[in-house]
Amino acid sequence: MISFSLSDEQEALRELARQFAQNEIAPLAAEHDRDARHPAAIIEKAHSLGFMNMTIPESYGGGGLGTMETCLVAEEFAAACAGIGTAIMANTLALTPLLVASSTEQMERLVKPFCAEPNLATLCMTEPQAGSDIGSIRTTARRQGDHYVINGTKTLIDNGGVAQLHCLFASTELEKGARGISAFVVPADVPGVSAGKQEDKMGQRAINTSEVIFENVPVPVENRLGEEGQGFKIFLQALNRNKPWIAAASVGVARAALEAATNYAQERVQFGQPIASFQAIQFMLADMAIKIEGARLLTWQAAWLVDRELRNVYHTAIAKCRASDIAMEVTTDAVQIFGGYGYIKEYPVEKYMRDAKAFQIYVGTNEIQRHLIAQALLR
Ligand SMILES: Cc1cc2nc3c(=O)[nH]c(=O)nc-3n(C[C@H](O)[C@H](O)[C@H](O)COP(=O)(O)OP(=O)(O)OC[C@H]3O[C@@H](n4cnc5c(N)ncnc54)[C@H](O)[C@@H]3O)c2cc1C
Structure with a gap:
């Protein structure tokens, strides 16, 4: 069946998002753009109203909503300010690898406490020499017993300088290219993780887009998503x-x-x-x-x-x-x-x-x- 009408719940969500966008985002859009300022206060309000982590199941503290609902909200937010909108919505992208590949234990341990607060996550893939050609990333994850040691620099990472959690892609076998990439969840407060320079962007300036640097960062094996080599x-x-x-x-x-x-x-x-x-x-x-x-x-x-x-x-x-x-x-x-x-x-x-x-x-x-x-x- 094809239908072009939204359900009552979707209409209500869209209206709520429109009001939030017009009342909370639009009035501050110009100054956040001018100053390239991270919209921390708006993110807190968005979190309290359930506009973050929308596709994470409710049992883990998310919205339990679908992609269609994220589209309704994203359109309203971006119509008010694409930079602030993306800063709010970026968790949806960053947490998807966990939705795709994590175990129930990982969701309980890593996602549930994360969603309880207005925390931010990143999706860390791009590197200075590896953009479209993902298979050429050089960040490595070397296994040492019950943990991996991560080394490398990620660039152009949305919310990179302000996030609490990184969903990181690193190579566990460089010679295998894309088939050697593995996915990890790395809290931003682990020693060796640091934010590099914030990019001075043309547009979407309200979202912090930064380098994220990993220097001898120990990550337990339990924080790997899926098997080695499944990251791509x-x-x-x-x-x-x-x-x-x-x-x-x-x-x-x-x-x-x-x-x-x-x-x-x-x-x-x-x-x-x-x-x-x-x-x-x-x-x-x-x-x-x-x-x-x-x-x-x-x-x-x-x-x-x-x-x-x-x-x-x-x-x-x-x-x-x-x-x-x-x-x-x-x-x-x-x-x-x-x-x-x-x-x-x-x-x-x-x-x-x-x-x-x-x-x-x-x-x-x-x-x-x-x-x-x-x-x-x-x-
Ligand atoms: C605002 C912003 C936010 C971003 N946020 C993130 C983030 O949160 N996490 C993250 O990991 N990355 C992020 N990125 C990085 C983004 O994903 C890369 O910039 C993008 O994948 C392109 O890589 P590149 O910049 O290295 O360009 P390159 O890959 O060097 O490409 C340069 C040009 O060559 C073209 N090109 C390359 N290969 C081919 C091909 N095979 N065929 C035809 N044309 C080709 C490209 O389309 C482009 O026009 C962000 C980028 C921006 C601008």
């Missing part, structure tokens, strides 16, 4: 499950840009009439709306597949790629509709354009998504 598979599964809400956040930014451009077009008068009366502007607004509606449908379809644990690599890649591409296109058109004022920071649309760009890069660049889509077509 765990990582890809985690990414697939999270691409829908990244797509939804892209739709949120695009929606905010369209709303701003529509309002501005009706207010701004040139040649004695609102610029909205010119067909060139009307068609630009119409094309923006067409793109947003299409991207949201692809996003919800991908979320639907993930929630039913159906095959989803092709559709999650399409949703992530299309939604982030349209976010870039729509925000660029919004700047165009604002004319010169679109280019200055006093107006909101230049921020939307800067924020949108990141969605085309993280969780696998859109070139890597197209590679996945083509692979599925040519198989």
Whole structure:
């Protein structure tokens, strides 16, 4: 059965997220963007309302919700501020490897106490020389009896400088490349773990994106997720499950840009009439709306597949790629509709354009998504 309507519970969640976004996030978006400031107070409030760890089962302190629900919340948060929204939602991505691969004992010991507080987790994969080519990571985990010793540096890690827990991918057998990667859970207060420099980003500046350094860090064998060598598979599964809400956040930014451009077009008068009366502007607004509606449908379809644990690599890649591409296109058109004022920071649309760009890069660049889509077509 196909249905385009949300359940009463989903409508209520979306409304709650919209109110939170408008009352708590939007008023602080500009200053957090300007100062690249971590939104600690907003994260605490979000945690108290159940907006964090949404896909973790309730028995472990999470929301017990599905990917579809994370999409509804992500769109609302990103429409208010993509940086703050991502800072709140990043745990959902970072904890997915545990959902995919951890034992009941690990969930009880590592996830339950974590979710009880407004803690933050990271997904630590990227390294200075290893971005798209994950198989070339150089961080090592050497087994010594009942523990591993971790050495290496991760870069561009969301919440990296402020997190309490790292979901870390390291090589237990370098010569095996991707098949030698294993996944570990590493508390941030273990000796040898430190935050490196915080990146000075173009957009999504409210989220702390930093290096995380591991120097002779002892990690007990009980903190390994799955078996040795399963890390790459765990990582890809985690990414697939999270691409829908990244797509939804892209739709949120695009929606905010369209709303701003529509309002501005009706207010701004040139040649004695609102610029909205010119067909060139009307068609630009119409094309923006067409793109947003299409991207949201692809996003919800991908979320639907993930929630039913159906095959989803092709559709999650399409949703992530299309939604982030349209976010870039729509925000660029919004700047165009604002004319010169679109280019200055006093107006909101230049921020939307800067924020949108990141969605085309993280969780696998859109070139890597197209590679996945083509692979599925040519198989
Ligand atoms: C804001 C932000 C937040 C991030 N957060 C995290 C995080 O929390 N955790 C984490 O682990 N990482 C994170 N990253 C890193 C992100 O995942 C990587 O930047 C991304 O995977 C690309 O890697 P790279 O930057 O090394 O680019 P490269 O892999 O060097 O790619 C450079 C260019 O080459 C293209 N390219 C590479 N290989 C191919 C190919 N085979 N075919 C075609 N084109 C190709 C890419 O698409 C890109 O256009 C974040 C990045 C950003 C910008």
